[in-house]
Amino acid sequence: MIFRRFALRACLVVLALALPMTIHAQTNCDEGAGPLSTAQPKGMTVQEVIEKFAAREAIFKDARNQYNYTQDITVQELDGSTVTGEFRLVQDVLYDDKGNRVENVKFAPQPSLRQIGLTREDYEDFRNKLPFVLTTEDIPKYNLLYVGAQKVDELETYVFDLAPKTIEKGQRYFQGRAWVDAKDLQVVKTCGKTVPETRADSSNKKKKNVDENLNPKFVTYREQIDGQYWFPTYTSADDILHFRTNDVHIREIIRYTNYKRFGSKVRIIYQGEAKDKEQPAPPANATPKKP
Numbered sequence: 001m002i003f004r005r006f007a008l009r010a011c012l013v014v015l016a017l018a019l020p021m022t023i024h025a026q027t028n029c030d031e032g033a034g035p036l037s038t039a040q041p042k043g044m045t046v047q048e049v050i051e052k053f054a055a056r057e058a059i060f061k062d063a064r065n066q067y068n069y070t071q072d073i074t075v076q077e078l079d080g081s082t083v084t085g086e087f088r089l090v091q092d093v094l095y096d097d098k099g100n101r102v103e104n105v106k107f108a109p110q111p112s113l114r115q116i117g118l119t120r121e122d123y124e125d126f127r128n129k130l131p132f133v134l135t136t137e138d139i140p141k142y143n144l145l146y147v148g149a150q151k152v153d154e155l156e157t158y159v160f161d162l163a164p165k166t167i168e169k170g171q172r173y174f175q176g177r178a179w180v181d182a183k184d185l186q187v188v189k190t191c192g193k194t195v196p197e198t199r200a201d202s203s204n205k206k207k208k209n210v211d212e213n214l215n216p217k218f219v220t221y222r223e224q225i226d227g228q229y230w231f232p233t234y235t236s237a238d239d240i241l242h243f244r245t246n247d248v249h250i251r252e253i254i255r256y257t258n259y260k261r262f263g264s265k266v267r268i269i270y271q272g273e274a275k276d277k278e279q280p281a282p283p284a285n286a287t288p289k290k291p
Contacts, residue, residue, distance in 0.1 A: 085113040132174045144160050175193060
């Protein structure tokens with residue numbers, strides 16, 4: 001299979017095979033999390049927390065575009081615990097001198113998926129929505145609800161629920177929950193799904209034959225890279241997609257590894273203080289822990 005150089009991730013389209021299945025699966029958003037407290041943020045308002053972490057998300061987004069890394073994607077169909085079909089793609093993600101993303105495929109065996117196929121929206125989600133970023137520019141597009149404070153492994157975090165205010169045609173959005181490190185005010189974990197989805201309408205003859213685009217619920221963990229940036233390193237999904245003709249058990253694992261900075265300088269601005277970093281600092285220990 002030849003993969004074109006555009007985004008990756010998947011809204012899953014049901015194919016001809018339609019076998020009834022009795023299956024149980026659920027992506028666990030609460031892995032490693034302690035009790036949720038309704039306590040308010042310390043020393044600042046909720047709005048101030050949102051403004052600060054959104055500003056740092058913008059810095060993170062710019063900084064990640066100055067790193068090369070490897071993305072390893074696995075999508076599986078399951079019958080119980082048995083893998084019945086698989087899609088696999090390993091690629092190096094690079095950026096040229098104009099800042100354009102370049103994807104060099106390293107490993108891409110022939111897919112064996114039988115009940116689903118990967119769409120353009122899936123590939124877009126692999127690139128942009130599984131490693132979800134919520135910058136100052138993105139904030140007006142979402143409703144944010146402060147849920148409380150929660151410890152995730154060793155980290156104290158503030159928890160927010162997010163949902164898009166409106167759905168514009170041709171646009172993809174995240175809907176779910178984000179955990180923000182209370183010290184660094186950076187997102188360290190997200191859990192939810194991409195929207196919108198496309199479903200067949202049994203009551204509408206015109207929509208009965210449309211391709212259904214359904215998205216599994218996923219959780220993405222970030223780790224601190226070079227002692228300063230919280231970059232996504234692991235995404236997983238274990239979910240049932242309820243198509244009109246049948247249910248399909250899907251498991252996804254995406255790993256982001258080998259982060260290496262290129263270019264001359266990355267400019268970091270925290271609390272009004274600008275710092276130029278010539279060389280990356282030694283990597284810090286990765287938290288929160290991944291399953």
